[in-house]
Amino acid sequence: MSEFIITGGSKLDGEIAVSGGKNAVLPIMAASVMAGSPCILHNAPDLVDVRVMSEILRGLGAVVKRVNLEGQSIYIDPTTMNSHVVDEGLMRQVRSSIFLMGPLVARMGKARVSYPGGCDIGQRPIDQHLKGLKALGVSFSEAHGHITAEGPELSGVDIHLDIPSVGATENIMMCASMANGVTVIRNAAKEPEIVDLQGFLNAIGAKVRGAGTDVIRIEGVRNVGGCEYTVMPDRIEVGTLMVAAAITAGDIYLRNAVAEHVQAVTSKLREVGTTVSILGKGIRVRGSHKRRPTDLKTLPYPGFPTDMQPQMMALLSIAEGTSVISETVFESRFKQAEELGRMGARIRTEGRTAIIKGVPRLSGARVESSDLRSGASLVLAGLSAEGRTIVSGIENVDRGYERLEDKLAALGAGIIRQE
Numbered sequence: 001m002s003e004f005i006i007t008g009g010s011k012l013d014g015e016i017a018v019s020g021g022k023n024a025v026l027p028i029m030a031a032s033v034m035a036g037s038p039c040i041l042h043n044a045p046d047l048v049d050v051r052v053m054s055e056i057l058r059g060l061g062a063v064v065k066r067v068n069l070e071g072q073s074i075y076i077d078p079t080t081m082n083s084h085v086v087d088e089g090l091m092r093q094v095r096s097s098i099f100l101m102g103p104l105v106a107r108m109g110k111a112r113v114s115y116p117g118g119c120d121i122g123q124r125p126i127d128q129h130l131k132g133l134k135a136l137g138v139s140f141s142e143a144h145g146h147i148t149a150e151g152p153e154l155s156g157v158d159i160h161l162d163i164p165s166v167g168a169t170e171n172i173m174m175c176a177s178m179a180n181g182v183t184v185i186r187n188a189a190k191e192p193e194i195v196d197l198q199g200f201l202n203a204i205g206a207k208v209r210g211a212g213t214d215v216i217r218i219e220g221v222r223n224v225g226g227c228e229y230t231v232m233p234d235r236i237e238v239g240t241l242m243v244a245a246a247i248t249a250g251d252i253y254l255r256n257a258v259a260e261h262v263q264a265v266t267s268k269l270r271e272v273g274t275t276v277s278i279l280g281k282g283i284r285v286r287g288s289h290k291r292r293p294t295d296l297k298t299l300p301y302p303g304f305p306t307d308m309q310p311q312m313m314a315l316l317s318i319a320e321g322t323s324v325i326s327e328t329v330f331e332s333r334f335k336q337a338e339e340l341g342r343m344g345a346r347i348r349t350e351g352r353t354a355i356i357k358g359v360p361r362l363s364g365a366r367v368e369s370s371d372l373r374s375g376a377s378l379v380l381a382g383l384s385a386e387g388r389t390i391v392s393g394i395e396n397v398d399r400g401y402e403r404l405e406d407k408l409a410a411l412g413a414g415i416i417r418q419e
């Protein structure tokens with residue numbers, strides 16, 4: 001297992017460009033199976049999850065290859081697809097590939113996926129996905145851990161989601177794009193990645209309106225083509241690097257960050273005493289040695305993002321007072337608390353609430369990453385801790401951050417990867 005070796009205490013300084021969005025490119029790659037001709041995705045990050053999704057598409061018969069036109073680009077030709085069966089082993093690696101179901105049914109009339117199962121942050125049920133697709137006319141059968149979806153004739157419908165699920169909203173948007181008639185999704189998720197998916201779908205010829213609001217309207221079309229599309233920057237990587245500046249009292253400029261996408265994180269960091277300035281097309285973040293405590297509650301967008309909760313927990317561990325975090329989105333997303341405790345943090349968790357009593361400084365230790373964002377949290381803690389921190393299990397971090405250690409080292413952090 002590879003590890004990050006971190007020597008804490010350096011102030012981050014300098015400027016960096018963030019990579020394309022993991023949670024934007026994955027649904028867009030799923031949507032590409034519907035395209036009538038090849039697509040090229042620009043600003044596509046080279047992440048473990050993207051490589052696995054590429055393998056999944058190849059397993060369906062599509063041609064997928066990295067091409068370097070404008071930086072990181074992926075060429076996908078779905079016209080050679082000859083299967084509707086998603087590889088079980090690969091699907092278990094990227095559970096979020098459940099949103100392949102909708103586009104596969106739209107394109108092939110059927111799909112066979114394995115039950116994605118839970119993961120380290122919670123059960124991750126898919127009832128809203130199934131509810132929406134059933135409403136469009138998809139029928140399901142389950143056996144041996146597989147779900148087979150069939151929908152030879154899809155009809156537009158008015159769907160009200162019980163919860164604003166990101167994946168379910170995306171699955172239904174894609175499936176409805178080629179249904180007969182109009183579909184309206186109410187109580188839809190409003191994340192920026194949904195807006196990016198709408199942009200891609202419309203670029204191949206679909207007719208989707210309203211992404212970013214809680215009502216999305218999709219007018220089904222019979223045929224779609226291909227396109228070139230540039231994926232949005234990763235707003236969670238932006239948030240993570242903003243916290244890196246805050247926790248090291250550094251001064252960094254994130255060249256291509258979209259300020260609108262990180263308003264909730266900006267607001268919380270300002271409460272803590274971090275200076276955040278919007279400059280040109282980027283964001284400047286200056287951390288302070290005086291860090292005030294604050295309370296935060298994770299909520300669907302535009303509320304504070306659950307994917308930034310572990311990173312903020314690391315920062316609040318060294319605030320001058322007590323902070324309270326309420327994690328309302330996932331039921332077990334405090335795995336980092338125990339590991340931060342090994343570094344001297346004083347965190348008590350009770351269900352979905354964490355009480356953090358700030359300490360003057362953390363101390364370096366050997367810690368283990370259990371999932372993507374808890375791993376990022378431990379890296380951030382190591383940047384400011386006294387002495388050396390060794391973070392193991394960083395395969396999790398590689399799922400969502402493209403060479404995080406290179407980006408941090410370029411800003412002056414003492415961090416190396418040890419294979």
Ligand code: EPZ
Nearest residue numbers: 023096124125126127128129165166167168307329330372
């Ligand atoms: C997406 O997951 C993201 N993943 C997650 O990012 C992110 O944390 C999450 O949205 C919330 O913003 C991708 O986009 C690939 P949900 P998703 O469906 O779609 C419950 C990361 O770290 N729910 O909005 O799975 C669910 O249990 C990852 O980058 C149902 O009850 O999230 C959760 O409590 C982690 N039934 C809540 O809704 C359903 O059918 C939000 O889940 C679906 C979800």
